[in-house]
Amino acid sequence: MRILIMGGTRFVGLHFARAALAAGHDVTVLHRGKSGPDLLPDATHLIADRDADLSPLRGLRWDATVDVSAYFPRQVRQLAAALDDPGAAGHYLLVSSMAVYDTPAAPGFTEDSPLLPADGPEAEEITADSYGVLKVQCELAARRCFGPDVLLVRPTYVIGPEDYTHRFDHWVQRLARGGEVLAPGRPEDPLQVVDARDLADWMLALLTRRASGAYHPATPPPSSMGDLLEAVASAVAPPGTTLTWVADDFLRACDIPARALPLWTTDPHSRATRTADPAAALATGLNLRPVADTARDIKPFDPLPAALTPEQEAALLTAWHRR
Incomplete structure (x- = not known):
């Protein structure tokens, strides 16, 4: 696969890029240039600030896009707008968060548990109160921009x-x-918790199978x-x-x-x-060390x-x- 990673030089994105390269995939990472070439010498590096100028994406196409750095819904919309058409992203995976949920009714809640209300204005700053709502809004933007079959990964605390x-x-x-x-x-x-390396291997397997929907890796x-x-x-x-x-x-x-x-x-x-109940993620092959x-x-x-x-x-x- 040809895979674009939005933010592939830190933590989850870095581990995913390494896993994809090790599996023989063609990996492009878009980042601000503060790190990357030395960490991922076998990847293609596009240097850009996703909040300022995404023109390096023009005219390019991928089989899959992994977005680990979208914290504001405008960033998802700007990514879609920067591509020649929504299909240029291929299969879109958004790394979201367990923070999207309203207070669950009981332990063992599943992916269809109610989300935080997100019909209000979009916050311009990430705080303890705004983070979860912003991630819900990112998920909604992803579905609007890239279709209903997007892949939503809602991790708990990622370690490693x-x-x-x-x-x-x-x-x-x-x-x-x-x-x-x-x-x-x-x-x-x-x-x-989930180890970032286990998370990366599992996300890559999901993309390979073109899985869709939401999952709890935990x-x-x-x-x-x-x-x-x-x-x-x-x-x-x-x-x-x-x-x-x-x-x-x-x-x-x-x-x-x-x-x-x-x-x-x-x-x-x-x-x-x-x-959260991780049964769906475990059933699709998530292995937890x-x-x-x-x-x-x-x-x-x-x-x-x-x-x-x-x-x-x-x-x-x-x-x-x-x-």
Whole structure:
């Protein structure tokens, strides 16, 4: 296949490009030129800012387009307008998000669960409140521009090498230091993940079969924060490492923001959307590697600026034990 990737030089897009090239496909990546040629020497590189000028796409055609960088519906519309005709994109895959859902009625919700209302104005800024609605609007724009058979991939938290957010990586690095580790909330709090490499291989297989519709690539519920931390600990923690679970109310009373403890949330909507049913994705061949294997592949990085420092963590643990 001839495949166009809108944003193929970072994380999910990079892993997809590598998978497609390894499988012998003809890959074109459109990106701003900040990275790419050295990472993907066998791909064709089109240098452009999708928000400014997509003229490099004129006159070209692909069998499939993978859009990993559409966060605003106007970006989907601008892509369609830049092509000579909608068919020039081939089979269109949009990487969306689990954030598109309204609060699910119950754990194990499927892809036909109600989405967030999206009939209002289109936000011009990505915030915690606007992100999910914008992704719904991107999905609607994709169907209008590229037809009803578009492929919508709604991942949960994506983990693995090359993750520039380092949310999962934070816990790998913290548990590798050992000692008493502050674990936020309760071990049974829901959390679903997917390794970017597994996601990429599966998306490529779906495109090869020209699959359509929406899918949840995620670990099956009940998948929890406790499961994740225990799996990471089994892979990287030194002997004697312990997890101390500190209650949400205590952390909130101490004014600890969620970003200080990555992947932790007390938001009911966010927790509810971490319980999706991935049966449809698994039935189409999604293979999920053990979280422990992913943890072993994470390279050291500079600590996240917003994360708890060792001193802050120690003080919180002391206060928790004295409460």
